[in-house]
Amino acid sequence: MKRLLFMLVLLSGSCYAVDSRQLSDPKQQESYETLTKELRCLVCQNQTIADSNAELASDLRRQVSEMLAQGKSKEEIIQFMTDRYGDFVLYKPAFKGKTLLLWIAPIAFLVIGLIAVLLVIRSKKAKEKLTSDTGALQSDTEKQKKIRSLLDNGEVS
Amino acid sequence: MLKYIIPLVLFIIMAVFLGLGLTLNPSEIPSPFINKPAPNFSAPKLNAPQEKLTPADLKGQVWLFNVWASWCVSCRSEHPVLNDLAKLNAVTIIGLNYKDDPVDAKKWLDTLGNPYNISIMDQEGRIGIDYGVYGVPETFVIDKKGVIRYKQTGPVTVVDLQKTLIPLLDKLQAEPQ
Numbered sequence: 001m002k003r004l005l006f007m008l009v010l011l012s013g014s015c016y017a018v019d020s021r022q023l024s025d026p027k028q029q030e031s032y033e034t035l036t037k038e039l040r041c042l043v044c045q046n047q048t049i050a051d052s053n054a055e056l057a058s059d060l061r062r063q064v065s066e067m068l069a070q071g072k073s074k075e076e077i078i079q080f081m082t083d084r085y086g087d088f089v090l091y092k093p094a095f096k097g098k099t100l101l102l103w104i105a106p107i108a109f110l111v112i113g114l115i116a117v118l119l120v121i122r123s124k125k126a127k128e129k130l131t132s133d134t135g136a137l138q139s140d141t142e143k144q145k146k147i148r149s150l151l152d153n154g155e156v157s
Numbered sequence: 158m159l160k161y162i163i164p165l166v167l168f169i170i171m172a173v174f175l176g177l178g179l180t181l182n183p184s185e186i187p188s189p190f191i192n193k194p195a196p197n198f199s200a201p202k203l204n205a206p207q208e209k210l211t212p213a214d215l216k217g218q219v220w221l222f223n224v225w226a227s228w229c230v231s232c233r234s235e236h237p238v239l240n241d242l243a244k245l246n247a248v249t250i251i252g253l254n255y256k257d258d259p260v261d262a263k264k265w266l267d268t269l270g271n272p273y274n275i276s277i278m279d280q281e282g283r284i285g286i287d288y289g290v291y292g293v294p295e296t297f298v299i300d301k302k303g304v305i306r307y308k309q310t311g312p313v314t315v316v317d318l319q320k321t322l323i324p325l326l327d328k329l330q331a332e333p334q
Contacts, residue, residue, distance in 0.1 A: 042186065042291035055256065056291055059282045084289035086189040 020050070021065040028068045035064050035074060039081055040091045048091050188289060188308040195222070195299045196287040200277035203254055203262055210251070210277050212303055219329045220249040221322075222297040223273070223313075224285065226257040227265040229293040235312035236269050242318060243272035248326050252276035255285050255293055298325060301334045 020036075023029045036050035041057040049057040049064075060081075067077050081089045093099045190196075199211045223239065225232045243250055252273035254262045259278060266276070279285055288297065291310075298307040307325055309317065 045183065055282070059286060063286055083189060084286060085291065086187060086289070088186045 021061055023065055023068060031074055032065055032068055035068075035077055036061055038078070038091050039064070040089050042085055042089065185310060186291070188305075188310075190289060190297070190305045190308060193305055195297070195303050195305050196284075198277075198279075198284045198287065200253075200279060200284060203252075203259060203266075203276040203278050206259075206278070210275055212299070215249065215251070215299070216303055217301050217334050218249050219301055219326060220251050220299050221326075222251050222253060222288075222299060224253045224255050224288070224290050224293050224295040226255045226293050227261040228257065229255075231312045232294045233269075235294050235314075236272070238313050238315055238318055239272035240270045241315075242313075242322070245323075247323065247330070249274050253284060253288075253290075254278050255290065256280060256282045296322075298322070298329070300329045301332060 021032065023032055033050070037048050039049045039060060041047045041049045041052035041054055041060070043054040043056050044052050047054075047057070049060045051057075063080075064077055067080065072080075078090070087094060087099070093102060095103055195212045197212060199209045202208045202210055221242075225235075239250065242248070250273050252275070254276050256279065259280075262276070262278075266273075277284075282290075288295075294312050296309045296313055297305050300306050306329060307321075309321075313322065
């Protein structure tokens with residue numbers, strides 16, 4: 001427990017190190033916050049520019065806040081960033097031909113998995129049915145007698 | 158039999174994909190600039206801050222645009238390679254001194270040698286953003302028409318120079334203006 005708490009403290013530390021920017025217009029501030037959470041820091045690739053304290057992330061935050069202050073729309077800012085850094089700068093990749101596989105694959109794997117599970121269940125059921133059928137045969141005393149005499153005498157008595 | 162073949166096939170497919178994944182470099186991001194005109198700038202020269210350089214000044218020449226900084230560790234390993242390239246006189250080399258202190262930058266060139274025909278200053282990193290710079294050093298090759306033809310992220314090595322850059326520069330120098 002102590003160790004867990006210690007780890008949490010270590011993790012939380014990195015969240016406060018970022019120099020977030022304040023815009024006077026609350027609406028722009030809101031766009032600033034969503035945008036910085038949608039753009040990837042290209043230096044530390046698993047962080048958004050809102051999370052990262054890399055220099056480049058700080059420069060990109062400045063760029064976003066300046067463009068918002070100039071009255072640029074979110075789309076224009078996203079376009080500005082993808083023109084320069086490619087689609088990779090988008091934390092959430094765009095849905096288009098090139099990224100189709102990325103979006104479809106999880107669903108495809110789920111469907112394949114479900115089909116596999118169904119097939120396994122079916123074959124198990126068929127097997128169960130088979131054993132219960134042979135069980136019924138064994139309980140048939142008449143037939144058992146016949147088998148026994150066949151084994152014992154080599155002929156039907 | 159199928160019972161054993163299916164897992165084996167699945168394993169082989171996974172192994173192949175994971176193996177391919179190991180050979181990729183995740184920090185290499187394809188540049189959207191290839192075959193696009195070099196973004197414009199007008200930046201003060203490091204050695205003469207009152208003078209400015211723009212890409213239009215370099216029309217008609219093949220030039221190398223190398224992003225560097227005195228704080229950048231891998232620039233230090235790249236520097237001798239650029240010095241060698243400069244001696245060949247094969248190309249105009251422009252340096253973008255990125256987010257650096259001009260005093261440190263000048264000292265760096267004085268001690269390590271200056272391969273750049275001109276270095277320009279980008280103290281706020283704005284030209285860097287326009288060129289999609291995310292890791293210094295980066296090198297762009299720009300043709301006579303002002304179009305970016307190649308980009309390398311990370312230090313240029315002697316092998317890069319011999320295998321990629323020099324053949325490319327020869328090809329671009331042969332193109333009409």
